[in-house]
Amino acid sequence: QVQLVESGGGLVQAGGSLRLSCTASGGTFSGYNMGWFRQAPGKEHEFLGTIKWSGRSTYYADHVRGRFTISRDNAETTVYLQMNSLKPEDTAVYYCAASASRLQIGIKVHEYDYWGQGIQVTVSS
Numbered sequence: 001q002v003q004l005v006e007s008g009g010g011l012v013q014a015g016g017s018l019r020l021s022c023t024a025s026g027g028t029f030s031g032y033n034m035g036w037f038r039q040a041p042g043k044e045h046e047f048l049g050t051i052k053w054s055g056r057s058t059y060y061a062d063h064v065r066g067r068f069t070i071s072r073d074n075a076e077t078t079v080y081l082q083m084n085s086l087k088p089e090d091t092a093v094y095y096c097a098a099s100a101s102r103l104q105i106g107i108k109v110h111e112y113d114y115w116g117q118g119i120q121v122t123v124s125s
Contacts, residue, residue, distance in 0.1 A: 002027035002098050002114040009094060009119035012086055016123075020081040022096030022116055029077035030054075032113075033099045035106055036070060036081045038092035039118070045095070047107045051079060059105045086123045093118040 008020040022034070035050040049060040051070045058070050067086075072079040079096055097112035106112055 002029075002032070004096050004098060004114055004116035006094065006096055006116045006119040009121045011122045011124060014086060014088055014123055014125050016086050017082070017084045018086060018121060019083070020094055020096075020119065020121070022079045022081075024077045024079075024098065027098075027114075030074040031100065031102070033102055033104075033106060034070070034072060034079040035097045035099065035112055036068075036079075037095045037097060037109065038090075038121075039095070040089075040092040043092075045109050046092070047109075048081070048094075050099075050106055052105075053102050059107070061107075083121075086121075088123045088125045090121065090123045092121060094121050095119075 003026045036048040037045045049070045051058045055072045069082040095118045096116045098114040099106045099112045
């Protein structure tokens with residue numbers, strides 16, 4: 001059983017940057033691909049990006065590619081989401097998730113096995 005805890009959220013002005021962290025415990029972190037999602041009020045979970053277990057490959061949703069960057073530190077069992085040029089429409093609860101399916105790039109909610117509790121990011125205009 002893997003536990004995931006997000007941190008680093010908060011309030012930021014439009015155009016600013018924020019880095020979210022997600023620290024894992026209770027499992028072999030390097031055995032999982034890690035993904036980031038978000039959910040705005042009244043909307044479904046939205047895929048943002050994913051990073052392979054090795055950290056050597058990433059994949060992003062079109063609407064965040066170039067603004068968001070995912071990285072990981074397997075020694076620290078932590079995955080990061082660096083968010084730049086933030087917009088008010090980026091306001092949402094952000095979630096990290098772990099997938100044991102190392103061979104595939106997961107972009108759907110059901111492809112992930114473990115989830116963090118989520119953390120609020122609010123971008124003011």
